[in-house]
Amino acid sequence: MTTVTDTPVERLDAATRRHMLQQMLDVRTVEGRIQELFLENVIRGTTHLCDGQEAVSVGMARVVDAQRGDTVTCTYRGHGHAIALGMTLRTLMAEMMGKPQGCSKGKGGSMHLTDMNIGLIGTFAVIGAGLPITNGAALTAQIKKTGAVGIAIFGDGTANIGTFHEALNLAAVWKLPSIFLCENNLYGEYSAYGDTAPVANVADRAAAYNMASAIVDGQDAEAVYSVLKQAVARARAGGGPMLIEAKTYRYRGHSRTDPAPYRKAGELDAWLKRDPINILAGRMMNDGELTEQDFTAMKQRATDSVEDATRWAMELPDPPLDAVHEDIWV
Ligand SMILES: Cc1ncc(C[n+]2csc(CCOP(=O)(O)OP(=O)(O)O)c2C)c(N)n1
Numbered sequence: 001m002t003t004v005t006d007t008p009v010e011r012l013d014a015a016t017r018r019h020m021l022q023q024m025l026d027v028r029t030v031e032g033r034i035q036e037l038f039l040e041n042v043i044r045g046t047t048h049l050c051d052g053q054e055a056v057s058v059g060m061a062r063v064v065d066a067q068r069g070d071t072v073t074c075t076y077r078g079h080g081h082a083i084a085l086g087m088t089l090r091t092l093m094a095e096m097m098g099k100p101q102g103c104s105k106g107k108g109g110s111m112h113l114t115d116m117n118i119g120l121i122g123t124f125a126v127i128g129a130g131l132p133i134t135n136g137a138a139l140t141a142q143i144k145k146t147g148a149v150g151i152a153i154f155g156d157g158t159a160n161i162g163t164f165h166e167a168l169n170l171a172a173v174w175k176l177p178s179i180f181l182c183e184n185n186l187y188g189e190y191s192a193y194g195d196t197a198p199v200a201n202v203a204d205r206a207a208a209y210n211m212a213s214a215i216v217d218g219q220d221a222e223a224v225y226s227v228l229k230q231a232v233a234r235a236r237a238g239g240g241p242m243l244i245e246a247k248t249y250r251y252r253g254h255s256r257t258d259p260a261p262y263r264k265a266g267e268l269d270a271w272l273k274r275d276p277i278n279i280l281a282g283r284m285m286n287d288g289e290l291t292e293q294d295f296t297a298m299k300q301r302a303t304d305s306v307e308d309a310t311r312w313a314m315e316l317p318d319p320p321l322d323a324v325h326e327d328i329w330v
């Protein structure tokens, strides 16, 4: 077993960093707006926001080559992943509001963002469901020798369920180019990681499948990128699957109605001090690539783009009633 826990963090060029920073700001801003729109009943159903976890999304997306056939599956906490992979804010907002211009014609909503063109082959509300599907995409790549990889993104709670273990086992036996990326945000639906898992790290589970693994600082976009870059290169070369655990934190509760009273006092404040946006911005400022004024302008750009997307989506007509009979199998 190879355990890579100390991959050197690669420093990306200024333009790439700026792009990642803007994407993180867009995600943070759109999540706030989505929460408001839920409270205003403009968006229905439920939603799971990813504030605090943005570095995982943007670090991951840098390694995905959709043209080559790389695929990503993720969970209901997937707005950040979709945006990082290239979904526009307008498309996202239209999907959230059930409009036909959404990525799934408004029929998927918050928990089912999908766009084959950006490699996002599915977002799943059933936890663990994306893992075997990623294996399927990875098996296709292996048989067709495309060199493509499949990335499955899931949470720490998901590492306790059967599909996780079955998917890792199969990927290891078949040496599939599957990358299992766990966002360990310390909580499942409402229970703390330590109360439901007997191992200190999700990555420790890889040993049971003789699988390579890594633990990465999920608040550092460049660290996430660096470890994924290694994993992808390894998988493309036939080296097989890998389990990567990104240590991160969700600032909000599990879903829109959860104020997260089960958290320890001071825990949120401690994580806010390691905010992924501030970590990258701070590094850019240290390296002379960003000024306070630039940073303010980037935040304003995020606010403007989110407002543009919101207004645009709100003004779109709703789909006709009989659209309910389209896009179904009989
Ligand atoms: C198969 C299945 N069982 C139970 C649930 C209910 N459920 C929804 S979210 C969740 C916890 C998931 O926690 P985690 O994997 O850590 O993801 P996070 O929400 O923290 O991103 C559970 C058990 C579900 N959606 N699917």
Ligand SMILES: [Mg+2]
Binding pocket: 155, 156, 157, 183, 184, 185, 186, 187, 188
């Ligand atoms: Mg979790």
